[in-house]
Amino acid sequence: MAHILVVEDDLSLREVLSMFLHKSGHEVVAVHDGDQAFRELDGDDSDFDLVLTDLRLGRRNGLDVLTHVKEVSPQTEVILMTAFSTVETAIDAMRRGAFDYVGKPFKLDEISITVDKALEKRNLRLENIRLRKELSQRYRFDAIVGKTSKMHQVFERIMRVAPTKTSVLITGESGTGKELVARAIHFNSPRKDKPFVVVNCGAIPDQLMESELFGHVKGAFTGAHATRHGLIETAVGGTIFLDEIGELSLTMQVKILRFLQEHQIRMVGGVQEQSVDVRVVAATNKDLAVEVEKGAFREDLYFRLNVIRIHLPPLRERSEDIPYLVHHFIEKYRKALGRDLHGVSPEAMEILMSYRFQGNVRELENVIEHAATFASGGIITPEDLPEHLRADGSDTARHDDVTTVPHDGLDIEARLADIERRILMNALKRTNGVRKDAADLLRISFRSLRYKLAKYGIGDPED
Numbered sequence: 004m005a006h007i008l009v010v011e012d013d014l015s016l017r018e019v020l021s022m023f024l025h026k027s028g029h030e031v032v033a034v035h036d037g038d039q040a041f042r043e044l045d046g047d048d049s050d051f052d053l054v055l056t057d058l059r060l061g062r063r064n065g066l067d068v069l070t071h072v073k074e075v076s077p078q079t080e081v082i083l084m085t086a087f088s089t090v091e092t093a094i095d096a097m098r099r100g101a102f103d104y105v106g107k108p109f110k111l112d113e114i115s116i117t118v119d120k121a122l123e124k125r126n127l128r129l130e131n132i133r134l135r136k137e138l139s140q141r142y143r144f145d146a147i148v149g150k151t152s153k154m155h156q157v158f159e160r161i162m163r164v165a166p167t168k169t170s171v172l173i174t175g176e177s178g179t180g181k182e183l184v185a186r187a188i189h190f191n192s193p194r195k196d197k198p199f200v201v202v203n204c205g206a207i208p209d210q211l212m213e214s215e216l217f218g219h220v221k222g223a224f225t226g227a228h229a230t231r232h233g234l235i236e237t238a239v240g241g242t243i244f245l246d247e248i249g250e251l252s253l254t255m256q257v258k259i260l261r262f263l264q265e266h267q268i269r270m271v272g273g274v275q276e277q278s279v280d281v282r283v284v285a286a287t288n289k290d291l292a293v294e295v296e297k298g299a300f301r302e303d304l305y306f307r308l309n310v311i312r313i314h315l316p317p318l319r320e321r322s323e324d325i326p327y328l329v330h331h332f333i334e335k336y337r338k339a340l341g342r343d344l345h346g347v348s349p350e351a352m353e354i355l356m357s358y359r360f361q362g363n364v365r366e367l368e369n370v371i372e373h374a375a376t377f378a379s380g381g382i383i384t385p386e387d388l389p390e391h392l393r394a395d396g397s398d399t400a401r402h403d404d405v406t407t408v409p410h411d412g413l414d415i416e417a418r419l420a421d422i423e424r425r426i427l428m429n430a431l432k433r434t435n436g437v438r439k440d441a442a443d444l445l446r447i448s449f450r451s452l453r454y455k456l457a458k459y460g461i462g463d464p465e466d
């Protein structure tokens with residue numbers, strides 16, 4: 004239900020419109036000229052969701068009403084109605100922020116569709132404002148977005164370890180935000196004004212790794228024409244981020260372990276040890292315990308790194324974060340692509356929330372970038388999402404989701420309770436809240452259903 008102001012000098016049209024909108028469940032105020040419209044807009048009860056105004060009204064016309072609405076209440080949508088619609092007025096009206104205009108005469112279903120669309124846009128906008136507010140107030144830590152308690156634990160850990168010098172191991176699947184966390188640790192530490200140096204251990208060939216990290220002296224090997232400092236030295240006073248540390252060769256692992264223990268480096272071909280103050284943050288998407296078992300990762304280095312570990316849960320285990328992430332990326336691409344974007348339709352959000360993102364947050368970000376490029380009318384709808392997302396509503400995908408056991412385990416009671424709660428909600432949705440029917444659907448007694456609803460705190464306030 005919305006609060007709508009109708010401004011129309013034609014008595015019969017004004018009454019037809021008012022009645023029609025009233026029947027559709029809206030609360031309507033109808034006036035016959037611009038002066039009255041201004042009075043309503045300036046009055047105490049002026050929180051209109053939508054204004055439907057005629058263009059030709061006499062002294063103050065529809066464009067004046069539009070301009071005034073946008074001044075006093077920018078969130079209110081305005082639809083212009085006009086029998087004299089010329090292209091110029093329409094363009095002018097849109098430029099001044101009208102949602103749309105309809106040419107008279109119009110059919111009631113025609114205006115009804117436009118009204119619904121305008122209200123949907125307004126709701127999305129309000130939803131967006133709410134999300135943005137929550138996002139900036141509570142659900143982010145630096146650039147890291149997360150509402151779920153799992154992510155809050157991550158934030159807490161970052162805050163706790165950041166001020167210290169201890170090395171940290173960040174684990175998690177690809178695209179879960181490991182590098183973001185590494186940066187947050189550095190930029191919330193006393194080292195924040197010193198360098199943050201990223202080393203991708205998977206991308207540097209093993210023969211070069213030692214000299215890359217520790218540097219080399221002139222003549223240390225063929226091609227070493229001059230002495231070169233290593234990456235660790237360039238990070239002095241700051242942090243070195245050893246990304247994909249699971250890719251390091253066993254030989255390099257020994258050298259890193261020594262560095263972690265002694266805080267000393269020696270250039271390739273050099274004789275002198277040099278003390279350096281560099282904090283190490285490492286990340287991997289491998290399960291290092293398994294690598295240790297396979298003999299591919301040194302146990303001593305693993306223990307050394309694993310003292311402080313921050314694990315990033317995959318996105319499929321924190322789907323409540325998705326609306327906030329979506330909003331965060333919409334903001335990002337709205338600015339980057341210069342597009343008028345203000346939200347996601349509820350249908351599209353439902354698809355996003357139930358999709359199993361293999362590539363986690365990175366994949367979600369790519370999806371929003373894609374959708375932002377294709378969305379028209381400022382709203383991302385299911386059609387703007389990549390094909391494979393829409394195809395994946397299948398039961399198996401969801402079924403799989405809830406039965407997967409992650410490598411760090413799960414709480415089976417909590418998981419089962421969550422499934423039960425979701426089934427109850429779905430059954431109630433299907434029966435429009437009629438509990439007797441929901442009980443039948445789920446083949447349990449009414450009593451038993453009531454008990455379960457109470458257990459999960461779902462349902463009637465009267466109970």
Ligand SMILES: Nc1ncnc2c1ncn2[C@@H]1O[C@H](COP(=O)(O)OP(=O)(O)OP(=O)(O)O)[C@@H](O)[C@H]1O
Binds near residue numbers: 364365368
């Ligand atoms: N919680 C989050 N909030 C906002 N953006 C995020 C979040 N997590 C990840 N991202 C974004 O997703 C992308 C991937 O994140 P990042 O590079 O940190 O992942 P990663 O775990 O290092 O992945 P990989 O293992 O593939 O290197 C980045 O653009 C990052 O900004």
Ligand SMILES: [Mg+2]
Binds near residue numbers: 246
């Ligand atoms: Mg990474």
